[in-house]
Amino acid sequence: MDLLSGTYIFAVLLACVVFQSGAQEKNYTVREEMPENVLIGDLLKDLNLSLIPDKSLTTPMQFKLVYKTGDVPLIRIEEGTGEIFTTGARIDREKLCAGILLDARCFYEVEVAVLPDEIFRLVKIRFLIEDINDNSPLFPTTVINISIPENSAINSRYSLPAAIDPDIGINGVQNYQLIKGQNAFGLDIIETPEGDKMPQLIVQKELDREEKDTYVMKVKVEDGGFPQRSSTAILQVSVADTNDNHPVFVEKEIEVSIPENAPIGSSVTQLHATDADIGENARIHFYFSNLVSNIAKRLFHLNTTTGLITVKEPLDREESPSHKLLVLATDGGSTPASAMVLVNVTDINDNVPSIDIRYIVNPTNGTVLLSENAPLNTKIALITVMDRDSEHNGRVTCFTDHEVPFRLRPVFSNQFLLETAAFLDFESTREYAIKLLAADAGKPPLNQSSMLLIKVKDENDNAPVFTQSFISLSVPENNSPGAQLTKISATDADSGTNAEINYLLGFDAPPEFDLDSRTGILTAVKKLDREKQEKYYFTVLAQDNGIPPLMSNATVFVTVLDQNDNSPIFTHNEYNFYVPENLPKHGTVGLITVTDPDYGENSAVTLSILDVNNQFTIDPQTGVIRPNISFDREKQESYTFYVKAEDGGRVSRSTTAKVTINVVDVNDNKPIFIDPPSNYSFEWVLPSTTPGTVIFKVVAVDDDIGMNAELRYSIVGGNTKGLFAIEQISGNITLKEKCASDLGLHRVIVKANDLGQPDSLFNVVNVNLFVNESVPNATLIYELVRKSIDSPATQNTETTNSSSPTTDYVKIVVAIVAGTITVVLVIFITAVVRCRQSPHLKASQKNKQNSEWVTPNPENRQMIMMKKKKKKKKKNAPKNLLLNFVTIEEAKPDDADNDRNSVTLDLPIELEEQTMGKYNWGTTPTTFKPDSPDLARHYKSASPQPAFQIQPETPLNSKHHIIQELPLDNTFVGCDSISKCSSSSSDPYSVSECSYTVTTFKTPVSVHARPTDSRISTIEICSEI
Secondary structure, three states: OHHHHHHHHHHHHHHHHHHHOOEEEEEEEEEOOOOOOOEEEEHHHHOOHHHOOHHHOOOOOEEEEEOOOOOOOOEEEOOOOOEEEEOOOOOOHHHHOOOOOOOOOEEEEEEEEEEOHHHOEEEEEEEEEEOOOOOOOEOOOOEEEEEEEOOOOOOOEEEOOOOEOOOOHHHOEEEEEEEOOOOOEEEEEEEOOOOOEEEEEEEOOOOOOOOOOEEEEEEEEEEOOOOOOEEEEEEEEEEEOOOOOOOEEOOOEEEEEEEOOOOOOOEEEEOOEEOOOOHHHHOOEEEEOOOOOHHHHHHEEEOOOOOEEEEOOOOOOOOOOEEEEEEEEEOOOOOOEEEEEEEEEEOOOOOOOEEEEEEOOOOEOOEEEOOOOOOOOOEEEEEEEEOOOOHHHHOEEEEEOOOOOEEEEEEEOOEEEEEEOOOOOOOOOOEEEEEEEEEEOOOOOOEEEEEEEEEOOOOOOOOOEEOOOEEEEEEEOOOOOOEEEEEOOEEOOOOHHHHOEEEEEOOOOOOOEEEOOOOOEEEEOOOOOOOOOOEEEEEEEEEEOOOOOOEEEEEEEEEEEOOOOOOOEEOOOEEEEEEEOOOOOOOOOEEOOEEOOOOHHHHOOEEEEOOOOOOEEEOOOOOEEEEOOOOOOOOOOEEEEEEEEEOOOOOOOEEEEEEEEEEEOOOOOOOEEEEOOOOOOEEEEOOOOOOOOEEEEOEEEOOOOHHHHOEEEEEEEEOOOOOEEEOOOOOEEEEOOOOOOOOEEEEEEEEEEEOOOOOOOEEEEEEEEEEOOOOOEHHHHHHHHHHHHHOOOOOOEOOOOOOOHHHHHHHHHHHHHHHHHHHHHHHHHHHHHHHHOOHHHHHHHHHHHHOOEEOOOOOOOOOOOOOEOOOOOOOOOOOOOOEEEEEEEEEOOOOOOOOOOEOOOOOOOOOOHHHOOEOOOOOOOOOOOOOOOOHHHOOOOOOOOOOOOOOOOEEHHHOOEOOOOOOOOOOOOOOOHHHHHHHHOOOOOOOOOOOOOOEOOOOOOEEEOOOOOOOEEEEEEEEEO
16 A cells, blocks of 8 residues: 555656646657548557646646647647547648658647646647558659660660659659560669669660661559559650760769859859760750759759759748759760759748747637736747748747736747736736747847737737738839839728828848838938849838837838949950960860859840951850961960950940960970081091090080970980990980090981970981091091991991001001110110210200290190191102101109200101191081180190199200190090000000191100109100101
């Protein structure tokens, strides 16, 4: 007994706690199309209200359905028992939730008040409407016509229009069947990412339009409900020719957002589709799929030619926040390309909050009657404030505008209970007009007010009524301030002062307008500008003089008409285009974009070129610039002209812009060699040249610019012995190995190619390198060069005439052998003479040596050059002989006084005059650059021999060291027969004498050999010719 008593007390306390919360929610599930009087639920049991004893209540428990006046409820509640039954009203899920997506759940909500006040509770009941299979799937048309090309391959697929079933889930479309396919066609079902099933017709055998051009079949669609529903359509297939390339969308899925206040004609997105065909087969036609909802087709317009989707009618996010647009693109073929465009309508604060009053105490003519002895906390009405906007734009607060003996107590989100907060006094106040204000959190916030009348005695119970609740006006822009727009009128069913009406502008009225409070005349107090704002929406109020006053509102819609008061506007004041010089005639140079803030014909802009040279044309509508000429950057790098934009207004306006077309280089010029100037020039190379020395520099130029003019050099022929190498960038040809044993003419084929893209251009040149101690006969070498041009590039040419280096070397070797024997004898005789020489002879010899000085002549043009002989040789002298005197001196550095004893022996040597090279500095082609320095002014050798410095006033016995100073990249030295002999000896630092035409000179020359012991040998050569 105690346990039962405790359980009862706990249940009562729990029920009290629950009821103290003020609000409850309960969910039920109801199938659509249920008949009348079907029991859905029992609130008394489901809310555990049976635990509350009836004896504690002043009046019996009562359940009252709270709904808006005029609504037809789908359910009814037994007031005494709390049982919920269906009514005679049809529960149609497809109609009830027509504005939501097919796969979303459908709910129906009502509120139930539990009375009396001791246990008052407000219960929100949510009914989940379950779908049943009450709709059959239907094709868009009863006859489906498609065209299939006769060259369609077997297993080719062609899309058929999909059937539509308002039901969802398994009750929706599940299967398609082809009836009487005649073995020519089959049917397959493809499921889209959105879950839609699309039928596709499959070609199962080859078609021949001449044999049969039409096939008539039936296609059946079935849903998955129970019982199953289906429908059929006639499928008529026409066999026709078609192109072989289908359109392809650049983007198959596009998601865009557009504000709900986007004006009509606003661009939503631009679809791009391409077709590899040409002509009519490449003309793409865009259209909406039949799966697109009727709402979307009503709101959006698709340009069938351009693929541009624009706003067709005003959008309303609250009506539908998103739209799926399945766009098909066809080129006349049977398989269109598809792209899904998801348009999200973004919210703006364009909806004022709404105040919905649902009375708990039944009103009479909209007025609640309460006795002045009504207890505190008497529930009068359920106030629901809503804002169709989203997020902060839809966050609403509700309050009253002045102090009244009533209060709003929150129970649910955006729902309040209006109840008494103090005792009423009939003698002091006979009625209350409670003005409820609802304001959202948008920027700027929008608000709405609603009046709730609580009467003690009937007074002013009619609010003013506008003759038109929606007023639409059209006003030209640039109007005169103060111009009258229209007269607004309203009526009031009351009489006397209660019927006197004052007109007011609403809180959302813009400052451009004014409303006369007595006459209701609406005027524009400011000049309107369509380009700043084209449409105005605001509220006007009509308020009577009753106490308290009542008011109503009407919406005014003002459209500002356009005038041609704006000139076309270019996107840039100056346009710069860059085109390749190989752009063909009538190709596309670029696009000029121009806008005009005006509307209609006033914004229709036509483009034209002001210049009359007819070098370029511009499309008047699209702004595409095309050339009528062929470009050549090397002839002209840029073109400048002006483009005029003129609108189509009755009094047209125009603007100009500067256009500059820059021609971009194309690799259309081959490299041209500057050095060597021709294939028949040659370069002289000494056999003693050190490996790594630059012996020649190839120079080429390219008329192009940039990478097209950047050159790279390479050896592509000749150079059979691999003696030479070329630097890729500089063009410097260097010696890789010693060439003392490879005398003669060497042919090197050098290629210069640019770095142009995509194709590199090149040119080749012959570089002829003549390796020899001298240039004995330039004419002979040119002849050899000419012959080498005709011979294969793998052979080198050597001199073979009587004055060839081989013959000279034989003679020089014989002379060296004879000279060596003579030197040995001279050294021996000198040693004997020095032993017998008296001291005074040494002194006199020393004084004689100190009296001679040697100074190099800087005016000479050659390093060891011979001045031209102006007098002829003596008649008795041999024509082809040169008399050379060789003086050999031996010195001992270890002598204490540094004295030197010398013995001179004159040795005649026969040399052929033909071996002397004749070189014309003014006319003979060489590898010298035009700005090469005078070689005779250089006194530093390019070879790696020890550096010797010539000191001023050097005595004759110290001898004179001639130092040849030459640039590393431009060394050109000629040698005579004696130098050939010296070059063949073991002394690597022998100095060569340069021989030219008949020359007379007498010059002391000293040559130091590389010291190998404590003895130093000095050879003085005096030549007289």
